Amino acid sequence: MKKITALVAQKRNPNRVNIYLDGEYAFSLARIVAAWLKVGQELDEEKIKRLQAEDARERAIQQALLFLSYRSRSESEIRQNLLKHEIPEDVIEQTLQRLRQDGLANDDQFAQAWVENRSAFRPRSRHMMAMELRQKGLDDETVSTALEAVDDETLAYEAAQKRVTRLKGLKWVDFRKKLSEFLARRGFSYSVIAPVVTRIWNEVHTNEQHFEEEDMT
Numbered sequence: 032m033k034k035i036t037a038l039v040a041q042k043r044n045p046n047r048v049n050i051y052l053d054g055e056y057a058f059s060l061a062r063i064v065a066a067w068l069k070v071g072q073e074l075d076e077e078k079i080k081r082l083q084a085e086d087a088r089e090r091a092i093q094q095a096l097l098f099l100s101y102r103s104r105s106e107s108e109i110r111q112n113l114l115k116h117e118i119p120e121d122v123i124e125q126t127l128q129r130l131r132q133d134g135l136a137n138d139d140q141f142a143q144a145w146v147e148n149r150s151a152f153r154p155r156s157r158h159m160m161a162m163e164l165r166q167k168g169l170d171d172e173t174v175s176t177a178l179e180a181v182d183d184e185t186l187a188y189e190a191a192q193k194r195v196t197r198l199k200g201l202k203w204v205d206f207r208k209k210l211s212e213f214l215a216r217r218g219f220s221y222s223v224i225a226p227v228v229t230r231i232w233n234e235v236h237t238n239e240q241h242f243e244e245e246d247m248t
Contacts, residue, residue, distance in 0.1 A: 032073045033057070038065060061089040084122075091118045091126040096135075105141050107168020142169055142177035150181070154190035157181050159218030187219045187227045195231050206232060 037051035041059065048065040050057050052074065060068075064086045074082075091113055098104060098112045106127055113123045130136035142164055149160055157178050164174045194213050198206050207228050214224045 032075050033079075035068060035070050035072045035074065038068060038070060058083060060086045061093070064089055087119060087122045088125060090116075091122050092129060094118065095126055095130060099130075099135060103141050103144060104136075105167040105169055106136050106138055109136060110168075138169055138173050139176065141167075142173050146177045146181060150186060150189070154186040154193070154217065156183050156186065156218030156220075156223075183219060183223045184227065187214055187217070187223050188230065190214060190217050190219075191227050191231045195235060199235060203232065 033052040035050065035052060036054050037049075039049045039051070040062070041047045041049060046062050047059045048062055048068075049059050050065065050068070058079075060082060064082060068082075094113060094116050095109055098109060104112075109127065109130070110123055113126065114120075118126070127136055145164060145167075146160055149155060149163075160181070161174050161178060164177065165171075169177075191210055191214060194210060198209055201209065210228050210231065211221075211224050214227065215221075219227075
């Protein structure tokens with residue numbers, strides 16, 4: 032048995048407490064874990080291990096919540112972040128289970144929200160969004176479900192609309208080149224790009240002669 036001789040809040044991180052046993056520093060705990068400890072209390076090895084395990088779980092959940100505070104994340108992203116902070120793998124799985132129960136980790140919802148956000152603010156092709164989602168560790172089934180209702184022509188048109196104000200005043204050849212290149216960088220195929228570029232050009236020039244796609248190739 033070892034006796035607690037001091038409980039000292041860390042200066043740099045007041046949410047952690049340094050535990051001194053028999054006059055020497057032994058380990059630190061989250062303040063919430065150390066809340067029930069008192070100077071003079073005796074701890075055996077089993078109790079120390081339980082405290083450290085509870086501290087690991089608390090540290091993991093707090094790190095996960097901090098990581099999630101910036102934006103939603105996939106489970107793979109959360110796992111990689113916790114690994115980077117040297118959280119044991121068994122604790123990571125417990126943390127993910129808790130996050131799932133609290134509705135804070137859900138790959139299906141994450142994928143759907145990602146697609147909706149991309150479609151609204153930075154439209155790009157189904158193929159490119161699929162690549163992004165796979166890079167975040169999502170499986171093929173989750174990716175396919177999230178992209179089920181996505182239409183490349185609609186996305187290309189929306190992307191072109193957001194870009195066209197920068198291209199007004201250009202002649203057709205330059206307009207087609209720059210807008211086509213922009214849409215290609217967003218992952219759209221030529222078969223999608225060509226009619227969208229023509230449509231946007233005609234809408235911009237509603238009071239001028241409309242160009243038919245076959246006349247512009």
